[in-house]
Amino acid sequence: MFRQFDASDRIDDTARAGTAAQLARSGQLALLAALEAIGSRRGVARDEEIYAETDPADCWFKVVSGTVRISKLLADGRRHIAGFCFAGDCFGLDTTGERVFSAEAVGDAVVMRYPHTATERLIDERPALARHLCEITLRDLAQAQGRLLLLGRMTAPERVAHFLIELADRRDAVRGVDVPMSRSDIADYLGLTIETVCRVLSGFRRDGTIAIPNPHRIEFRNRAAIEAVCEG
Amino acid sequence: MFRQFDASDRIDDTARAGTAAQLARSGQLALLAALEAIGSRRGVARDEEIYAETDPADCWFKVVSGTVRISKLLADGRRHIAGFCFAGDCFGLDTTGERVFSAEAVGDAVVMRYPHTATERLIDERPALARHLCEITLRDLAQAQGRLLLLGRMTAPERVAHFLIELADRRDAVRGVDVPMSRSDIADYLGLTIETVCRVLSGFRRDGTIAIPNPHRIEFRNRAAIEAVCEG
DNA sequence: CGCCAGTTTGACCAAGATCAACGCAAGTGG
């Protein structure tokens, strides 16, 4: 499951945005500290697995640095990527006992690990946290719904355009985006083949919509055009 | 958002499964009664809207009888169906202020309406409820992830086979399933066209996998074969 | 009976998958 529980990053955001008085009132600073106390840090090498399908799901994670890929291998070898997590995003909050997806580092990454048991104790102490987390999960569910639309109804150029915009929005990039993942990762995320992703990107480049100085960097020459493709 | 908050039906299930002692301990019977107290009943005619996109989202619903369709109209006229809700399923728990999808009755239906404000008061009274609802939302998120896979990577026969099995599992039907929705609804749910849905079903019928006594009834002649299609 | 909405079937078309080269940069070992 991807980004389904970005508790801490949202709390981070609130902390950054709110006044000290607001913070004291909501007690979120203390909450953040409490979360820090129950977490442990772990470095992960490129393509290393953080957890595998069918592993027991006894903890959840938050990306400190790098990019994490949440994926699932089908019986016939097809792969589905449920999502990518960047610094601040959280993942792996399956309460279903067993992992349904696996998580791997796209490049070298650092993650924080939070045991479920400790998290639940924290929830018991602070009932407001549970409702907060529930809202966040609903937000992520909404994002999944958006992706359903993407995968169910959109053409290849629409999917790639959405991917670029999503990437730019999530990384606060305006002029262009770094693309840490491979073409194969993008394809499996968008439900396309590597070749189609390449062709669509090349098409955008020919139109002058984007520039591709190297495979892992895409610059916007005409962002409005990309956004127009997103619509139809 | 579909089935993202089947609080009450799951509580129902637990109530049916658990002993009286377990119920008393968990207090879920009281919870159920409290939910009943804040809800109001509403009858809905075929194709009548329960709420529309952009309506304020100040309540959530539970299907008492009939089938409800959660859908969204795209700018270009295409329609996306996020899900179907049957008796016991809940829907419409958007906390985002404004509806992103609309909900309509597939046939005549009856639903219960629960205001958000009253629900939140109930959550404040019973902190355990919030965690419970959170878990349920996570389960629905997992289901959405499964549908992502379906829409992203699966062929038309695989999608239709999954749909039939999902329908059968959710309605506890073994020999066959009632299909209350139209072919058009199925198509928009699976990201296919009406014609493709028809052709795939006709194909299954020719193979002797299913029988179609009438468009709204599909009987399994060889369930294993359908399940085999689900894999690959 | 004829109309109407929904379903089914067929003929054709196009988007994207598949198969197959080729390019290119980063190792690797002589």
Next chain:
DNA sequence: CCACTTGCGTTGATCTTGGTCAAACTGGCG
């Protein structure tokens, strides 16, 4: 330092799946 390999990425040719367009069929209903 230079062949050689290896892993990606890109491009082209061809094929398949599912979409599009069109027509026929079905059952209810005025």
